Amino acid sequence: MTDESPTRAERRTRSRQAILSAAQALFAERGYERTSIRTVADRAEVDPALVMQHFGSKDGLFASAAQGSVPVEGLIGAGREELTHALVHHVVDAFEDPEQRPAIEALMRSSLTHPVAGQVMRDQVMADAQAAVADTIGGSDAALRAALLNATMLGVAIGRYLLEVPALAAADVEDLERILTPSLEALAGPGGRSTGGRGPGVGRRV
CATH class of the missing domain: 1.10.10.60 (Homeodomain-like)
Known part of the structure; x- marks a missing residue:
C-alpha cells in the first residue's frame, strides 16, 4: 500500500x-x-x-506578496519592436484581470502612503521591470529612459485605475496604445519602430 x-x-x-x-x-x-x-x-x-x-x-511578506502580483515576463521577453505594446499591456492586462487587480491596487495604494511599501515598490517590483526595459533599449542612458517609461505607465495606471479620471477610465485600450505609442517610442530612443502589437509577443500575459 x-x-x-x-x-x-x-x-x-x-x-x-x-x-x-x-x-x-x-x-x-x-x-x-x-x-x-x-x-x-x-x-x-x-x-x-x-x-x-x-x-x-512583515516587510518581507509584503515584498513577496507584491512581487507575486506583478509578473514581468512579458517585458523580459519583449524585443525592441514589441516594447511599447508590452509596456501598455503590462499595465492594462494586470489591472483588468479581476484576479490580479486587488493585489496590484493594494500595492500601489500602499506604496503611495507608506514608506516601507514605497521602498518595496521601487526597489523590488519596479526595479525588475525597469531592468528588463533598459536591457531591451540599450545605450548609455538606457536606465534613465527605462525609468521615464516606467513613470509614464505608472501615471497612466494611477489616472485610469486608482483616480478613475473620466477620459482615461473610459478610453479603449486600442486608443490608449495608439496615442501613447509616439511618446513611448520617443522616450525609448533610437531603435526599431513598434509593430503595434503584431510581433511574436502578442497574446502573452504581461
Whole structure:
C-alpha cells in the first residue's frame, strides 16, 4: 500500500502559498498598515511563527506578496519592436484581470502612503521591470529612459485605475496604445519602430 501523505517539503510549499494568498488578499482589503502578521496567519490558518519562518518580517511578506502580483515576463521577453505594446499591456492586462487587480491596487495604494511599501515598490517590483526595459533599449542612458517609461505607465495606471479620471477610465485600450505609442517610442530612443502589437509577443500575459 502506497503512502500518499505529503512530504515535509510539500507541506512547507503549501503553507507558504497559503500565507502568500492570505497576505495578498489582506493587503488588498486593508492596506499595508492595517495588515499584521497575526491577521495573515489567522486567514491562512497557520501559526504566526510560521509566517515569520517563511518571510522573516512583515516587510518581507509584503515584498513577496507584491512581487507575486506583478509578473514581468512579458517585458523580459519583449524585443525592441514589441516594447511599447508590452509596456501598455503590462499595465492594462494586470489591472483588468479581476484576479490580479486587488493585489496590484493594494500595492500601489500602499506604496503611495507608506514608506516601507514605497521602498518595496521601487526597489523590488519596479526595479525588475525597469531592468528588463533598459536591457531591451540599450545605450548609455538606457536606465534613465527605462525609468521615464516606467513613470509614464505608472501615471497612466494611477489616472485610469486608482483616480478613475473620466477620459482615461473610459478610453479603449486600442486608443490608449495608439496615442501613447509616439511618446513611448520617443522616450525609448533610437531603435526599431513598434509593430503595434503584431510581433511574436502578442497574446502573452504581461
